[in-house]
Amino acid sequence: MDNDKPRLAIDMDEVLADTHYKFLTLFHRDFGIPMDLHQEPGKELHENLPEEINGQWELYVNEKGFFRDIPPMPYAIDTVKALSEKYNVYIVSAAMEFRNSLEDKFDWLGEYFPFIEWTNILFTGDKIISANILIDDRTRNLKNFNGRKLLFTSPHNLLFKEYERVNNWQEVAELLL
Amino acid sequence: MDNDKPRLAIDMDEVLADTHYKFLTLFHRDFGIPMDLHQEPGKELHENLPEEINGQWELYVNEKGFFRDIPPMPYAIDTVKALSEKYNVYIVSAAMEFRNSLEDKFDWLGEYFPFIEWTNILFTGDKIISANILIDDRTRNLKNFNGRKLLFTSPHNLLFKEYERVNNWQEVAELLL
Structure with missing residues (x-):
């Protein structure tokens, strides 16, 4: 750590x-x-x-495999790599909702984000984590988080006005790098 | 939550x-x-x-299967069930170290602790969690935890003197129920 x-x-x-x-x-x-x-x-x-x-x-x-071949978001890989220099980056996914997603998500991270070590991956239910910043598209995850909350824009969350919002990875880079 | x-x-x-x-x-x-x-x-x-x-x-x-047929610790099931009445119990395992343990651990919990919902299960690397109490046998997990730390006795941790210690699940029950 x-x-x-x-x-x-x-x-x-x-x-x-x-x-x-x-x-x-x-x-x-x-x-x-x-x-x-x-x-x-x-x-x-x-x-x-x-x-x-x-x-x-x-x-x-x-279904097995659903989460294994999803395309990464544009600029996510390069931005997270750059963020890793400045931050202790943790990937926190509510994977526990879907038992068959566990290995797929683990392998997906290994393929696209091999620079993230196993120590920095968390598969959760509730995101009861202690961190300085959380980037998430779900307000239910941000709600009880104690640090800085960044709502990553997705069609389903467009009506929420009460969160600091990032629309894409270029905006995350501008804000945090 | x-x-x-x-x-x-x-x-x-x-x-x-x-x-x-x-x-x-x-x-x-x-x-x-x-x-x-x-x-x-x-x-x-x-x-x-x-x-x-x-x-x-x-x-x-x-190996696949290693974590699937491990016996539960004596009195663990009944004690955790009783603790669930009084506490919001989260199971937090550093499962990410072993990719092949993920499904086994998920299924094992489903068999022995079916009363723990998926929302209350976390598979981690570092245990960067926010909770009031953590029961763990590894001092590396307790070290950076901000709440009350209970070291669950195991031969490998017997030389540590600086933690509040519980030797078995009966002792946990006496202490926390």
Whole structure:
């Protein structure tokens, strides 16, 4: 544990990983949903879909492999690498919700973020972590966090006004580097 | 997240799970090591074994299945169940060290501690958690923790004198219930 640097905790889905893109490829493949589906601000991705298919997201997300081939968010890798020089970076994902995501998420981090050591990875339920900064797209994770809260923009969180917001990794770089 | 109760974080190996017993059954099976091997205070289990076989522990621990059939510690289940009434209990295991332990540990908890929800399970590297109490057998996990630290006795930690110590789950029950 490197105690000299401030601790920066970073979420995975919709922050490091473009999980929406993966959902869209599956809904496109199976139901012909357009890849540029209009996403209504404040709604979960699946809430924009016809009722008869939108429950499908739960089947997708529980399948082995779902989390293994998600594209990283633009500029996430280079920015996190640069942040690692200045911060003690921890990756904190609520992976425990989906048992079959555990190995996939671990392997995904090994592929795209090999410079993050195992000591700096946390798979959680509640994010009861002690850190200086948390970047997350879910207000339920930021709510009880004691440090600086950065809400990473995603269509589902666009209606929240009470958080400091970052819209992409370039903005994170400008703010924290 | 139940915010009304104090948060009690509990380690897995050598605290909830009798991991030493599992190691001994494998060293016994493969090398005839006696199940009642004398364990020198302050030494890791494998440091009590002949040099030509003691590196084997790393192979065991990285095998799929190693963490799946470990016996729970005596009185751990009933005590944790009772503690759950009074505390918001989180299970916090440094599982990230062994990629192949993730699913096994998740399934093991589901079998023996089904009353612990996924929200209350954390698999970590460093235990950078925010809680009121942490029960752990590793001083490296207690060292940087900000709450009350309870060192759960294990042969390897017998020489540490500077921590509040609990020797078994009956003692935890007496202290915290």
